[in-house]
Amino acid sequence: MKTELNNTPHRRYNILTGEWILVSPHRTKRPWQGKTEETKVIKKETHDASCYLCPGNTRASGDTNPDYKEPYSFINDFSSLLPDAPEIDFQDGLLKAESEKGICKVVCFSPDHSLTLPLMEVEDITRVVKMWKKEYKELGAVENINYVQIFENKGAIMGCSNPHPHGQIWSQSSVPTEVLKKSVKFKEYWDQNKKSLLSDYLKQELDADERILEENEHFVALIPYWAVWPFEAMIIPKRHLQHIGQLNSEEEKAYAEILKKLTIKYDNLFETSFPYSSGIHQIPTDGKDYPEWHFHMSFYPPLLRSATVKKFMVGYEMFAGPQRDITAEQAAKRLNELSPVHYSK
Amino acid sequence: MKTELNNTPHRRYNILTGEWILVSPHRTKRPWQGKTEETKVIKKETHDASCYLCPGNTRASGDTNPDYKEPYSFINDFSSLLPDAPEIDFQDGLLKAESEKGICKVVCFSPDHSLTLPLMEVEDITRVVKMWKKEYKELGAVENINYVQIFENKGAIMGCSNPHPHGQIWSQSSVPTEVLKKSVKFKEYWDQNKKSLLSDYLKQELDADERILEENEHFVALIPYWAVWPFEAMIIPKRHLQHIGQLNSEEEKAYAEILKKLTIKYDNLFETSFPYSSGIHQIPTDGKDYPEWHFHMSFYPPLLRSATVKKFMVGYEMFAGPQRDITAEQAAKRLNELSPVHYSK
Ligand SMILES: O=P(O)(O)O[C@H]1O[C@H](CO)[C@@H](O)[C@H](O)[C@H]1O
Ligand SMILES: O=P(O)(O)O[C@H]1O[C@H](CO)[C@@H](O)[C@H](O)[C@H]1O
Numbered sequence A, B: 001m002k003t004e005l006n007n008t009p010h011r012r013y014n015i016l017t018g019e020w021i022l023v024s025p026h027r028t029k030r031p032w033q034g035k036t037e038e039t040k041v042i043k044k045e046t047h048d049a050s051c052y053l054c055p056g057n058t059r060a061s062g063d064t065n066p067d068y069k070e071p072y073s074f075i076n077d078f079s080s081l082l083p084d085a086p087e088i089d090f091q092d093g094l095l096k097a098e099s100e101k102g103i104c105k106v107v108c109f110s111p112d113h114s115l116t117l118p119l120m121e122v123e124d125i126t127r128v129v130k131m132w133k134k135e136y137k138e139l140g141a142v143e144n145i146n147y148v149q150i151f152e153n154k155g156a157i158m159g160c161s162n163p164h165p166h167g168q169i170w171s172q173s174s175v176p177t178e179v180l181k182k183s184v185k186f187k188e189y190w191d192q193n194k195k196s197l198l199s200d201y202l203k204q205e206l207d208a209d210e211r212i213l214e215e216n217e218h219f220v221a222l223i224p225y226w227a228v229w230p231f232e233a234m235i236i237p238k239r240h241l242q243h244i245g246q247l248n249s250e251e252e253k254a255y256a257e258i259l260k261k262l263t264i265k266y267d268n269l270f271e272t273s274f275p276y277s278s279g280i281h282q283i284p285t286d287g288k289d290y291p292e293w294h295f296h297m298s299f300y301p302p303l304l305r306s307a308t309v310k311k312f313m314v315g316y317e318m319f320a321g322p323q324r325d326i327t328a329e330q331a332a333k334r335l336n337e338l339s340p341v342h343y344s345k
Helices: A025-029 A122-141 A177-193 A197-208 A249-270 A315-319 A328-336 B025-029 B122-141 B177-193 B197-208 B249-270 B315-319 B328-336
Strands: A010-013 A020-023 A072-075 A089-092 A095-099 A102-108 A147-154 A166-172 A212-215 A219-222 A233-237 A276-281 A296-300 B010-013 B020-023 B072-075 B089-092 B095-099 B102-108 B147-154 B166-172 B212-215 B219-222 B233-237 B276-281 B296-300
Touching (some): A102 A122, A122 A249, A177 A197, A276 B315, A315 B276, B122 B147, B197 B212, B197 B219, B197 B233, B249 B328
Antiparallel strands (some): A010 A020, A095 B010, B072 B102, B147 B166, B147 B276
């Protein structure tokens, strides 16, 4: 059964969204004459005078960054969401719109321009985790902020416009579509089983041991069965936690450790600074209880065959649904064959 | 009200999917230091000896193309879906998969390597429309084929690996996610109003005349109120048709005409061969009746500011939901200011 699935087109079900994804394992033999990306050389300078995120530099807005030594956050100079958007509720026949309030922040992970998560020390990544916790709690406590989306776009091909190690946080009044989908599925499972869907899934994955990438006392990193992106991965806390605000200090460190291990594997895969978008999904900050929710972090990396050939989610994927060329098991196997030491060392 | 929406962050509701999209009209002032794409020079050679889609050439599979003079279709040499996939229905705890049968085809729009839809004659585009009709009917009649997805990926940044004018058709047993979402919304509206959701929407758009791009006797091209991509557009038939198989010959020609007009505007916007993915959404071919459905074609073009700067749908968009920087009305206005004559003429 399992072997057959490795060779034949099939669909897999995403238990968190209720959506299907098409897997075409036989398709990797396709020749590629399309677009190739530039390879990125690892940066060397620890401070770049032209970078608007380096300590002491002046940003596009005219504000000057402090001489920060630890993770540093500030309000995005070009925020997509604004806290004081006027209240509008518009309906005219079939046209429907409403205003959206929000706060967008930038989080610099390190003062050192040359670093990325895999190259940072575990204790410095722990400081980033603490910063995410603090921001989640503080933004979540603001009136009208009902969801806090923490994410990182890494690499120019993921739309990142500055190589300084940083992520973003967009927080807003309404709960976004992707989070709502998961809320439905967590709730369904909780109502039927009085258990966390992800706790049970984690148990099954640890038993099967086919898609596990890393494990420590408090966290597991794995390729989900329903992965969409070629080397998509998920980090799941073993304890059934609704949000990162609940992490204790041991867990914060274990989270930082597994983040470093996963991103080293990523960099080693094609010996490049591996691009991805990552994000944390957790409970809304609308004050309601969500006992069913189990927070987790996902990584969506686009590279498929090499440092220069990515997977395009285009025509079929946009109009029908996601499609991938290698199985989740093949992706896990390749990552697990790699050295745990960063290739640049 | 409308004016306020032009200056303040808001969400708009997509009546076809039930999902919201975040609009940040104030954000276009953001400087761009990120990735820029290569500009493409318009091709000149009408036949390229190294192109595996040109008439008479040998493809990667070893098959040779006939010396075709009109649109030519063939089974994709590296099909994602196969007609003879073994029947598998797999469930193991929380892991769920099933086999998927299908047929993937490539449709060459023209024997002339140098062309694209905006540069083709209306009568030759009409031949492409006829070919889509034929394929939709023939593939839809095959046992186990319950949905036929017609699409085009145009341009290297849309994952297109060959510049020869062509599109694809992936047909399969299950009805894909994006189509199912629309089925729900068409059905809801039909049950309540005994009318096509898109007929009523079209009426409202023609009245408002704020987002209309092109109109002829049988078709309208517009920027939908809930557009996600910067210059996203939709082509809607005025007659309430469930699928392209129902087009009469006058409508085929009117469809070809509006396709040419829309894609000329696109090319003229940044004086480049405008990249996009386009796709036709229509009823499943599972033999059931879908009186509520109204077929339409959508264009998802990524360019935002110029021929080299695109919109990235990354971190926030992947984890929360789509976000755009210009309003649908601003996009329509810009396209409507352009000449109807292709810039290369
Ligand atoms: O089939 P092609 O043109 O080689 O491939 C292109 O279109 C497919 C369908 O949208 C995508 O899955 C591929 O990622 C893309 O590169
Ligand atoms: O805010 P940045 O880094 O300039 O912009 C990047 O991330 C945003 C959030 O995912 C996207 O909307 C932009 O398209 C992308 O370029």
